[in-house]
Amino acid sequence: MGIIQTPKPVWEIFETMISPRKTVTLADVARAANVSKTTASHALSGKGYVSSATRESVLRLADEMGFSVDPIARLLSNGRCENTVGLYTLDLDLSQRTRQLQLIQAQLNDMGYSVPIYAYGYRGRDDLSVQMELVSGLIAQRPAAIVCNMSGVRKEVFEPLRRFQADGGIVICYGYGYGEFAPIECDQIIYAEPESFACAARYLLELGHREIGLFSVGHRKPQGAMLESVRDAMREFGAPLRDEWLFENDGLLRYEEDGHRLANHFLTLEKRPSAVIVANDYCAAAFVATLTRAGVRVPQELSVVGHDNDAIAPYAVVPLTTVSAPVEEIAEKVIEMLQSRVLRNYSGAPRKILLRGEIIQRQSCAPKN
Amino acid sequence: MGIIQTPKPVWEIFETMISPRKTVTLADVARAANVSKTTASHALSGKGYVSSATRESVLRLADEMGFSVDPIARLLSNGRCENTVGLYTLDLDLSQRTRQLQLIQAQLNDMGYSVPIYAYGYRGRDDLSVQMELVSGLIAQRPAAIVCNMSGVRKEVFEPLRRFQADGGIVICYGYGYGEFAPIECDQIIYAEPESFACAARYLLELGHREIGLFSVGHRKPQGAMLESVRDAMREFGAPLRDEWLFENDGLLRYEEDGHRLANHFLTLEKRPSAVIVANDYCAAAFVATLTRAGVRVPQELSVVGHDNDAIAPYAVVPLTTVSAPVEEIAEKVIEMLQSRVLRNYSGAPRKILLRGEIIQRQSCAPKN
DNA sequence: CTGAAAGCGCTTACAG
DNA sequence: CTGAAAGCGCTTACAG
Numbered sequence: 001m002g003i004i005q006t007p008k009p010v011w012e013i014f015e016t017m018i019s020p021r022k023t024v025t026l027a028d029v030a031r032a033a034n035v036s037k038t039t040a041s042h043a044l045s046g047k048g049y050v051s052s053a054t055r056e057s058v059l060r061l062a063d064e065m066g067f068s069v070d071p072i073a074r075l076l077s078n079g080r081c082e083n084t085v086g087l088y089t090l091d092l093d094l095s096q097r098t099r100q101l102q103l104i105q106a107q108l109n110d111m112g113y114s115v116p117i118y119a120y121g122y123r124g125r126d127d128l129s130v131q132m133e134l135v136s137g138l139i140a141q142r143p144a145a146i147v148c149n150m151s152g153v154r155k156e157v158f159e160p161l162r163r164f165q166a167d168g169g170i171v172i173c174y175g176y177g178y179g180e181f182a183p184i185e186c187d188q189i190i191y192a193e194p195e196s197f198a199c200a201a202r203y204l205l206e207l208g209h210r211e212i213g214l215f216s217v218g219h220r221k222p223q224g225a226m227l228e229s230v231r232d233a234m235r236e237f238g239a240p241l242r243d244e245w246l247f248e249n250d251g252l253l254r255y256e257e258d259g260h261r262l263a264n265h266f267l268t269l270e271k272r273p274s275a276v277i278v279a280n281d282y283c284a285a286a287f288v289a290t291l292t293r294a295g296v297r298v299p300q301e302l303s304v305v306g307h308d309n310d311a312i313a314p315y316a317v318v319p320l321t322t323v324s325a326p327v328e329e330i331a332e333k334v335i336e337m338l339q340s341r342v343l344r345n346y347s348g349a350p351r352k353i354l355l356r357g358e359i360i361q362r363q364s365c366a367p368k369n
Numbered sequence: 370m371g372i373i374q375t376p377k378p379v380w381e382i383f384e385t386m387i388s389p390r391k392t393v394t395l396a397d398v399a400r401a402a403n404v405s406k407t408t409a410s411h412a413l414s415g416k417g418y419v420s421s422a423t424r425e426s427v428l429r430l431a432d433e434m435g436f437s438v439d440p441i442a443r444l445l446s447n448g449r450c451e452n453t454v455g456l457y458t459l460d461l462d463l464s465q466r467t468r469q470l471q472l473i474q475a476q477l478n479d480m481g482y483s484v485p486i487y488a489y490g491y492r493g494r495d496d497l498s499v500q501m502e503l504v505s506g507l508i509a510q511r512p513a514a515i516v517c518n519m520s521g522v523r524k525e526v527f528e529p530l531r532r533f534q535a536d537g538g539i540v541i542c543y544g545y546g547y548g549e550f551a552p553i554e555c556d557q558i559i560y561a562e563p564e565s566f567a568c569a570a571r572y573l574l575e576l577g578h579r580e581i582g583l584f585s586v587g588h589r590k591p592q593g594a595m596l597e598s599v600r601d602a603m604r605e606f607g608a609p610l611r612d613e614w615l616f617e618n619d620g621l622l623r624y625e626e627d628g629h630r631l632a633n634h635f636l637t638l639e640k641r642p643s644a645v646i647v648a649n650d651y652c653a654a655a656f657v658a659t660l661t662r663a664g665v666r667v668p669q670e671l672s673v674v675g676h677d678n679d680a681i682a683p684y685a686v687v688p689l690t691t692v693s694a695p696v697e698e699i700a701e702k703v704i705e706m707l708q709s710r711v712l713r714n715y716s717g718a719p720r721k722i723l724l725r726g727e728i729i730q731r732q733s734c735a736p737k738n
Numbered sequence: 739c740t741g742a743a744a745g746c747g748c749t750t751a752c753a754g
Numbered sequence: 755c756t757g758a759a760a761g762c763g764c765t766t767a768c769a770g
Contacts, residue, residue, distance in 0.1 A: 025747055036757040041749060048750085049755055071509045073747035075441050076762045084506070086485075092471050094463045094680065102461050106490025109499070114506035116455075116485035121475025130478070137453070137483035140440045141510070256680040285654075286684035293686065311463065311625040315655035317662065317686040394763055405741040410765060417766085418739050442763035445746045740770080747762105754756080 024067045032065065033058045044069065075142055080168065084114040085338070086138040089149035090131065092119045093253045095282055096176070096308045096325050097149065103331035104147060111335075116141070126251075128154050135160050144342065145170035147334055150182045158184040170341050174330050180225070181352055187337040189330050189353045196323045196357035197277060198229035200305040203321075203359050204275045205237040208368030209303060213245035213276035215262055217253060217283055222246045230277075245273045259286030267294055274368055275303035281310035281322055288364065292317055299366035309360055319362035326355045393436045401434065402427045413438065444511055449537065453483040454707070455507040458518035459500065461488045462622045464651055465545070465677045465694050466518065472700035473516060480704075485510070495620075497523050504529050513711065514539035516703055519551045527553040539710050543699050549594070550721055556706040558699050558722045565692045565726035566646060567598035569674040572690075572728050573644045574606040577737030578672060582614035582645035584631050586622060586652055591615045599646075614642045628655030636663055643737055644672035650679035650691055657733065661686055668735035678729055688731035695724045 030040035035054055042048035043058035050058075061067075075081050085108055092098055101117060108115045118138040120130055135157050138146060146164065150173045162184055165171050173182045174189040181188050197214070204212055214230060216222040222230070231241050247262055259278065263286070266272065278284035284306035288298050298304055298318050306313055309324030333353055340346040399409035404423055411417035412427035419427075430436075444450050454477055461467055470486060477484045487507040489499055504526050507515060515533060519542045531553055534540050542551045543558040550557050566583070573581055583599060585591040591599070600610050616631055628647065632655070635641065647653035653675035657667050667673055667687050675682055678693030702722055709715040 026749095027747075037748080038750080038757055038759095039755085042756090045749085051755060054755085068505075070747055072441055072444050072511065073762090074749075076445050076764090077747080077749045078762080079749095092461075092467055092474070094467060098461055098463060098467055102490040104490075105461070105488065109489055114487075114502070116487055116506075116510075118483075118485055119474065120478055121471040121473075133483070136437075137485075141485075142441065254680065256684045260684045282681065286681065289684055289686045311623065312651065312655065312681075315625045315629045315658055317658045395765095396763075406764080407741055407743095407766080408739085411740090414765085420739060423739085439763055442746090443765075445748090446763080446765045447746080448765095742769090744765105744767090746765090749761090751760090753758090 023070075024065045026067070026069065029058060029062045029065060029067050033061045080142050080144055082144050083112060084116065084141065084143045085145040085147060085170075086141060086143040087115060087117045087119075087147050087149075088135060088138055088153075089117065089119050090134075090152045091253060092117075092121060093255075095253075095255060095280060095310055096327060097151075099310075100149065100174075100327050100330060103327060104334055107331060107335050108338075113144075126152075128156060131157050132160070139164050139169075143169070145172065145338055147171075147338075148173045148182075150175035153182075155183055158182060161186075170338065172334055172337055174334060176325060185350050187341075187351050189333045189337075189355060191325055191330065191355050191357065193325075193357070194225040194229040196307065196325075197226050197279075198233040199357065199359060200277045200307070200323050201230045201233040202236075204277070204303060204305060204365065205234065205239065207275075207303065207365060209273075209275040210234075210237065210239040210368070211242070211245070211273040211275070212239070213247060213266075213273040214241070215247040215249065215258075215276060215278045215283070215287075217249060217255065217258060217279040221248050242273075244269070245276075247276075255280050255282035256286040259283035259288075260290050263287045263290035263294070266291065267296070272302070275305070275365070277305045277307070279307045281306040281308050281313045281316075281320055284320055284322070284364075285312045285316040288320070289317055299364050303365040303368075305359075305365060307357075313360070314362065316364075318364050321362045321365045322360050323357040324360050325357055329355055392439075393434045395436070395438065398427065398431045398434060398436050402430045449511050449513055451513050452481060453485065453510065453512045454514040454516060454539075455510060455512040456484060456486045456488075456516050456518075457504060457507055457522075458486065458488050459503075459521045460622060461486075461490060462624075464622075464624060464649060464679055465696060466520075468679075469518065469543075469696050469699060472696060473703055476700060476704050477707075482513075495521075497525060500526050501529070508533050508538075512538070514541065514707055516540075516707075517542045517551075519544035522551075524552055527551060530555075539707065541703055541706055543703060545694060554719050556710075556720050558702045558706075558724060560694055560699065560724050560726065562694075562726070563594040563598040565676065565694075566595050566648075567602040568726065568728060569646045569676070569692050570599045570602040571605075573646070573672060573674060573734065574603065574608065576644075576672065576734060578642075578644040579603075579606065579608040579737070580611070580614070580642040580644070581608070582616060582635075582642040583610070584616040584618065584627075584645060584647045584652070584656075586618060586624065586627060586648040590617050611642075613638070613640075614645070616645075624649050624651035625655040628652035628657075629659050632656045632659035632663070635660065636665070641671070644674070644734070646674045646676070648676045650675040650677050650682045650685075650689055653689055653691070653733075654681050654685040657689070658686055668733050672734040672737075674728075674734060676726075682729070683731065685733075687733050690731045690734045691729050692726040693729050694726055698724050 026037055030037045040058050043050045043055040105115045118134050161171050171186045176191045176193045214222045306320040306322035309322050313320040313322045399406045409427050412419045412424040474484045487503050530540050540555045545560045545562045583591045675689040675691035678691050682689040682691045
């Protein structure tokens with residue numbers, strides 16, 4: 001099938017001829033300074049020996065001519081782009097994940113790095129091929145380092161990351177997973193999320209609650225380590241975990257809408273728990289709001305513990321008691337680890353850090369009467 | 370100052386020697402297939418003429434050997450990276466801006482593009498040098514197109530974008546600005562935000578309100594076109610705009626916290642307005658929540674109109690009447706314009722689209738009694 | 739239909 | 755201290 005190309009309008013051809021848009025190159029600067037490209041390159045990068053006189057003249061000329069080295073070309077000859085670190089994360093949500101990204105990105109930017117985010121918008125997080133394409137795209141940029149939010153990331157993705165590492169790239173993983181570390185030998189920071197749920201459960205148990213519900217955003221149903229750790233905590237107090245109080249979710253991160261649905265479901269329950277743990281504050285806020293409108297009083301009739309300590313938590317209708325995710329610490333550790341590897345040339349064993357959340361008491365919980 | 374480099378540990382030198390990590394290159398494939406690099410390149414790209422026999426053998430070999438072209442190298446020889454479009458945006462917030470990004474990114478990803486986000490976390494939006502570095506970094510990647518969220522972006526940033534365009538790059542701008550288009554000849558989609566405020570004002574005026582307050586997130590104080598359009602709307606109804614009801618903000622995007630503060634300020638007012646327009650739903654939700662706790666009844670004592678139609682709007686304590694920002698339409702238009710330029714080779718005049726918000730009625734407004 | 743060769747803009751041994 | 759030259763991995767006129 002032949003596509004007929006209409007000829008370009010004359011002015012366009014004309015313009016192309018007039019402005020070849022030759023951005024100024026190293027060669028141009030070298031010529032102007034009357035030195036070789038080698039010397040110019042050395043002067044610019046400060047790597048080889050150059051007399052300070054020629055260095056200055058090159059630098060001045062480069063500045064005047066508006067020269068800046070083409071990162072692409074440098075990359076091709078050089079191997080790795082020293083001043084960019086890529087952020088890999090599946091979802092861009094409207095809560096912790098993005099806040100985490102904000103923190104890390106801002107700090108790295110301040111340190112002079114270029115910090116592109118490779119994410120997938122908000123769908124398709126489970127699609128392996130999507131995840132693979134995403135890493136490939138990032139790795140192809142040859143950043144100095146990759147900081148990877150590993151929640152939801154499939155095992156297969158770590159293979160290219162491992163290769164990237166073997167090629168000399170730095171990779172740092174963090175996650176709010178189930179307390180498992182990623183299958184890759186790199187610096188890792190894990191937020192022990194299951195423990196947080198256990199912690200929330202214990203808090204409620206100590207308030208006298210024995211009938212506790214669980215709602216975990218982003219998973220079909222509370223499961224795995226998170227479920228187990230809660231179950232353990234409850235067992236200590238001789239409280240069972242009832243299956244009908246393990247609330248379901250369709251795996252998307254809609255937060256508010258999910259909270260609302262949860263509330264509606266809750267209202268239909270024959271037998272209601274006296275407390276519920278909700279895995280996200282936006283979700284919890286909507287949950288409480290809907291219940292409030294339905295006449296259920298929080299915390300008098302129902303205690304609620306949120307999660308994340310989101311911006312909304314202190315300012316919900318009833319300020320949310322929540323277990324905070326350590327976003328700041330995670331960002332801090334990521335930066336620290338990166339620094340130690342690039343600045344202090346640390347090349348020892350990968351470090352693995354486990355961070356815990358903590359209960360932040362506000363007003364959505366009360367002792368069981 | 371001499372930095373003393375400790376010699377590398379032996380095993381490291383050893384490893385470097387052992388695994389030069391030669392990723393397979395075009396040359397490797399060509400050699401294996403017994404053809405020239407030219408032919409291999411043609412076979413892979415489908416550009417020149419190649420007999421189908423050799424094409425197939427090259428393709429098969431490439432696949433077997435796990436070859437994929439190095440985008441960096443292609444870029445250097447080729448000019449532009451056809452399958453990546455860069456997203457430029459100053460802030461990553463936890464509301465509309467990020468939602469907009471999610472939508473655009475996901476769609477472009479689905480179309481096969483690599484879509485890195487160049488943002489700055491959440492600080493320094495006013496800092497020109499930061500903004501400039503950000504564009505430079507993006508442009509240096511030579512994406513096929515740049516989609517730029519222009520809110521908050523300084524004029525100077527459009528200069529490099531214009532050069533990028535002159536070099537053959539596509540740039541598309543969108544924004545929730547003051548209805549002004551960006552100073553660059555490119556496709557643009559503007560959400561007429563000032564009109565939305567006027568629209569909100571008119572809605573309240575028709576409900577009988579004459580005493581209307583205004584809170585605009587992200588600006589020091591309501592100002593410019595937004596302020597004027599509200600003033601105009603109110604003048605039609607013979608209602609003045611009182612200066613003490615133009616609430617201040619420090620220019621950051623904290624939403625919930627801002628809403629809470631606004632509420633506290635509101636409670637100290639000698640004379641309260643009967644309605645207030647709040648520029649963001651998360652902010653409005655917190656505002657209403659705090660007021661509710663303070664015993665002010667919404668909408669009976671105070672009508673509130675939010676903005677953005679955020680996820681929280683339907684699920685706030687009192688579901689928020691709001692004027693919705695057209696995020697979906699903006700995403701759609703961006704995609705459309707991009708498609709027409711790359712697929713249908715449209716190269717006519719830049720298109721400028723103005724989109725409007727619309728009132729979504731829920732329960733936070735009531736007629737003035 | 740195929741291939742030798744130049745070139746993209748830089749960096750970096752290596753030899754003065 | 756300086757420069758000629760090779761090379762990074764591809765693409766693309768151009769000449770068979």
